[in-house]
Ligand SMILES: Nc1nc2c(ncn2[C@@H]2O[C@H](COP(=O)(O)OP(=O)(O)O)[C@@H](O)[C@H]2O)c(=O)[nH]1
């Protein structure tokens with residue numbers, strides 16, 4: 393935990409995104425004022441970045457009339473992450489701290505976060521899960537599980553125990569390393585750790601209090617956005633793997649589609665269509681299925697190119713495994729049911745195609761934009 397009377401060593405800008413936090417803000421500002429007035433403290437500015445809450449926030453800040461507190465009211469591009477980015481942009485000092493307005497984050501830990509940066513960390517996190525950190529009793533089990541799963545999903549990007557924390561500090565020079573910072577979702581801290589290539593992430597233990605006023609804005613929609621965020625971070629940090637894994641998964645789904653189509657075609661028109669034609673129809677439809685999903689999920693970064701040229705290229709690259717699938721299915725169909733023959737055919741065809749098709753498509757057809 394932070395030492396109670398530690399002074400602020402370097403000028404710091406504290407960014408506080410707010411939405412309907414008029415009830416919580418006075419206490420936070422009092423705590424920040426107490427921190428600022430510690431003997432020997434360097435300058436502290438606070439930027440309240442409010443998304444036009446219309447709840448008295450503007451009047452309250454005006455009444456307090458504290459020159460070190462700046463209010464920015466945003467009316468467009470609302471959302472937590474854009475608000476934080478706006479605050480980071482407007483901040484005057486080189487040490488930047490982001491925290492919630494709701495009282496969950498102890499302002500008194502700010503000097504400790506700054507000290508971690510001074511000692512060489514790229515990123516300092518106020519952490520609930522590092523030794524010495526805690527969450528207030530009464531944190532529901534569901535919220536705890538939710539937080540743990542989210543943390544687990546962030547493991548490919550950071551070993552930090554609490555990367556979901558909205559309480560963090562970063563130096564401007566580190567922030568400026570960030571490329572393509574994408575303000576989707578809630579986890580701007582995780583976004584900055586990845587995009588600003590923060591290698592040394594230090595966690596400062598904090599006691600995370602439950603908010604006293606207002607409600608959490610962590611809705612189900614926000615949690616779904618987190619999944620999209622993780623996928624995007626994966627594409628940024630591990631572009632090849634993020635292409636190959638979906639490609640393999642689409643390939644596996646294609647096997648099921650192929651066998652299902654053969655069963656369906658055989659059931660509906662087995663008496664009128666020759667087997668070879670049923671197989672060709674199933675092969676073509678499966679290839680189109682794979683093309684559609686591969687283009688969306690595996691080769692997402694080259695979707696600006698012509699879809700028809702890509703389709704033609706995809707079909708040519710897949711020709712050998714597709715022919716293998718066709719001939720195996722056809723020859724086994726003489727001695728067994730068509731769907732089972734299809735399963736044998738597609739197993740060998742897909743195995744042959746997995747590496748060959750991926751390399752062919754990745755390097756010749758869907759050329760990466762980066
Ligand atoms: N400017 C802005 N702030 C937001 C928005 N959503 C949440 N916040 C603020 O971001 C901080 C974190 O939100 P909170 O609801 O406490 O999330 P939780 O701590 O995960 O429950 C709080 O200070 C909120 O007021 C938003 O859309 N715009």
Ligand SMILES: [Mg+2]
Pocket residue numbers: 492494496603
């Ligand atoms: Mg909060």
